[in-house]
Amino acid sequence: MIVDDDPLVRAGLAMMLDGAGGITVVAEAADGDAAVGAVDAHAPDLVLMDIRMPSVDGLTATRRLRARRQPPEVIVLTTFDTDENILRALRAGAGGFLLKDTPPAEIVAAVHRVAAGEPTLSPSITRKLMDRVSTDADSYERARGAFAGLSEREHEVALAVARGRTNAEIAAELLMSVATVKAHVSHVLTKLGLGNRTQIALLAHDAGLT
Structure with a gap:
């Protein structure tokens, strides 16, 4: 539309x-x-x-x-x-x-x-x-706290998403199936309370991870 x-x-x-x-x-x-x-x-x-x-x-x-x-x-x-x-x-x-x-x-x-x-x-x-460099200390702390709630594998997947990697590229980098990557992305979105991959990238930026 x-x-x-x-x-x-x-x-x-x-x-x-x-x-x-x-x-x-x-x-x-x-x-x-x-x-x-x-x-x-x-x-x-x-x-x-x-x-x-x-x-x-x-x-x-x-x-x-x-x-x-x-x-x-x-x-x-x-x-x-x-x-x-x-x-x-x-x-x-x-x-x-x-x-x-x-x-x-x-x-x-x-x-x-x-x-x-x-x-x-x-x-x-x-x-x-x-x-863009974030100067909002509260945003930084909130973002860091959100990422702290992820498992180690979810954290790796989230950072790969934030760097613009596709599911296939993440699967190759982290040695897992595409289906597993999709499951991790879904868990990350749920845990972080986000709606899509772009918002993961923004949160990672606010947390100083990218």
Whole structure:
């Protein structure tokens, strides 16, 4: 589903994505409030979400959608790449953050990847997160305390996830099956109270582990 208040942007994205293999645009919405209702009606696997929209903004809508029992994946697609927007989107549960000037082929690839449970960020966004240094001592202590509750194996898997490794890469590095990796990732998410792999990476960053 595509959520953007600009009908030309929605039309362009719909044309591009419908022409890509394995992707079908099932719905569109012009703001975050309409997006929530459209998800109820169409049950999309993934939502491309703009940030600045009338009524309910994209960050609020992302948080509401990701709080559901069976939430769709969300990629925030925007022109605004401020640190605050990036972090709010990822902490709200977005599995990706892309800029609208991202080449079409990369947007298509990101949709496939996030739909498969793998986070994705524009290269410039990744650099911003890598350059960001947390100065919040409380956040650091909370993050360190959260990771302290993991088993040694879960800690290893969580750090590999935070470094952007896929399940297959983690399995090869830690000498375990992909199924075992998936189980560990699920346990990590539950213990840390997180919604996706990107949030594991953010928490690891706050804890000074990456």
